[in-house]
Amino acid sequence: MVDRLTEIHNMSQDQQMLDNECGWMDMDVPDKETASQQVSSIEVDSTIQLTHSSHARDDGTGFYKEHLTSNNPHAIAKVLGAYFHDRYSESKGPSTKDLRNSIRIELGYKVSYWKVWMDSEIEKSLVRGTHEHGYGVIDAYSHILRTSNSVSKTAVVVDENGRFKCFLVAYGAWILGFAQMRKVIAVDGTFLKSRYCGVLLSAFAQDIENHIFSVAFCVVDSKCDASYKYFFEQMSSFVLDTPKLCIISDRHPSIGKIVSVVFPSAHYGCCMRHLGENIRKDFHNGSVVHHFLRQQKHTMYNIMTINITESINVVLLGEREFPITALFDAINKRFTEIFHERRMIFLDIGTKFVPSMETIIAENTELGNKLLVHQIANYRYIVTGHEVVATADLQSKSCSYRVFVIDKIPCPYAMAALRCQYGEDYGRRIYEYSSLYYTVDAYIMAYVEEIKPISSEDSWQVSIEILERKISPLFIEPGKVGRRSYKRRK
Structure with a gap:
């Protein structure tokens, strides 16, 4: 009996020395059925391995390995973070709730909300750096x-x-x-x-x-x-x-x-949008906002919000x-x-102005052809149509209808005045009465400089x-x- 105890004691010491050398943790040995499971694994930075088994150990190289399955309820947040590493590279990434659902569906593993949140914070700091x-x-x-x-x-x-x-x-x-x-x-x-x-x-x-x-x-x-x-x-x-x-x-x-x-x-x-919302809130009448915006005399290219x-x-x-x-x-x-x-x-566009402005010019030209024009002075005209009587002054590039002043491009009433002033040549003159900001050259020049990455x-x-x-x-x-x-x- 003494010899048997001595033999067991020596075996225990040998096992302990082996564990110390290999870095194995003291844990239950899996049975044959568990050990024989063959599943795919995911290697993350050669340090963390996620598989369908239930061990956690140091493999002797200083790298900690832990296996994530439903049989292992003690997987650390570092392992969970490795599993979702690629999901934080390009955007905000999934929410904590979505992470929990993914782990449950893909791995059948139930994990606490706190651990998943800690996992996401660890992985975000690895991908983007800490604050x-x-x-x-x-x-x-x-x-x-x-x-x-x-x-x-x-x-x-x-x-x-x-x-x-x-x-x-x-x-x-x-x-x-x-x-x-x-x-x-x-x-x-x-x-x-x-x-x-x-x-x-x-x-x-x-x-x-x-x-x-x-x-x-x-x-x-x-x-x-x-x-x-x-x-x-x-x-x-x-x-x-x-x-x-x-x-x-x-x-x-x-x-x-x-x-x-x-x-x-x-x-x-x-x-104007914020101001309109305040009017709607204070006066409890949304119809007032429409009339209020129509009365605004903003003169900066109709950018009001x-x-x-x-x-x-x-x-x-x-x-x-x-x-x-x-x-x-x-x-x-x-x-x-x-x-x-x-x-x-x-x-490679062939127009002088950008497409959106060319469309507006074509629409205003068509509407201007249907208006009545009466000249009252040199470069000054009274234009009538669409239940409006407007005064267009081509020399000052203005019109009482105010769209010409706001948009810096001839409105239908200004188009009618240009047609009367220049005759068949007025199509070319339209660009002279429009802002240079609308040209294709100006648009390309605004974006010609490159933004280089850091x-x-x-x-x-x-x-x-x-x-x-x-x-x-x-x-x-x-x-x-x-x-x-x-x-x-x-």
Whole structure:
């Protein structure tokens, strides 16, 4: 009996030494039926293997391997993250609820909501980097952006404690292209959904095909006078303060106040859609809004709303929870594609104006041919038709119908006056009385500059001073870090 105990004891020591050398964890040995299961596996970075078995061990190379199945209720979040690695590479990725459903359907594995949420946070940080790292390298990121894209403007502001305050980006392609745009800028701000919050301020123009054209983006700590002042002061270096400039917003009190200081010669207006909604809400009468909008005497190319900025906020809805560098990488990628598409679309077109304007000219010409014209002075005409009597002054390029003034292109009444003034040659004269912003050449010139992508961080070449400058994230109250808490009702 003693010999038998000694033999068992020696076998236990040998087994323990073997386990220490191989890194095996002390666990139940699977039975033959389980061990004989042959299933496919997924290798992720040669470190994590997901299969239909129930082991977890170190294979002696220092790499931890864990197998994910319904038989293993203790799979760590790292393993779950590896399983969904590719789902976070291009976009926001699936929600926690969708992840749970995918695991349950594809693997038959029930996992808690908390573990799946932790999994998604771990994998997002591996794919996009952490929020803290994004703020820490923002100065180096700014340098690489300017190096890759000439004429671009970036600016980073920190407080006295080295904490992040503002980061502005205006690509050189945006700055040069804005010279070909109508000088109407819509400004808006949207709250970021990252753990450190913040606000993404955006300024957009509208090209001649009514597409959004970015002017600048800026991440700030909050919507306040100081943030908007910094934003507009930075834009003033490439947006000229002239009477032709018009800035519209959603009536945020800080915007109107700061515009009058930074751009005193510019016009400032509020978004007609927001104003119309306020009228509908205050007077409880939607029919009033239609009459109100018809009476507006806006003279800036009929751009009266900030829908162009709100539409890009919807496009970047998922990206608003990204780390700051990943957010601007997403902006870079999106506008790189947009610029390439719009630069190529009209290269071989044979018209002088863009297609949308040529269509409007054809429609106005057809309507103008049906109107009665009476000349009252040189270049001045009374035009009658469609229950309207309008006065067209070709010398000042104006018409009492006001569409000519607003759209900067002859309306039907102006078309009738041009036909009477120039006869058969009036078709060529139409382009002389229209804005140059509508030409195909102006459109192509607006998108001729390329937006170059930002290289990966491991290939950055920056000075030691920039690398050593670490910027801390925005300050937030300790209780606000993490997921929002809700008070449950009984």
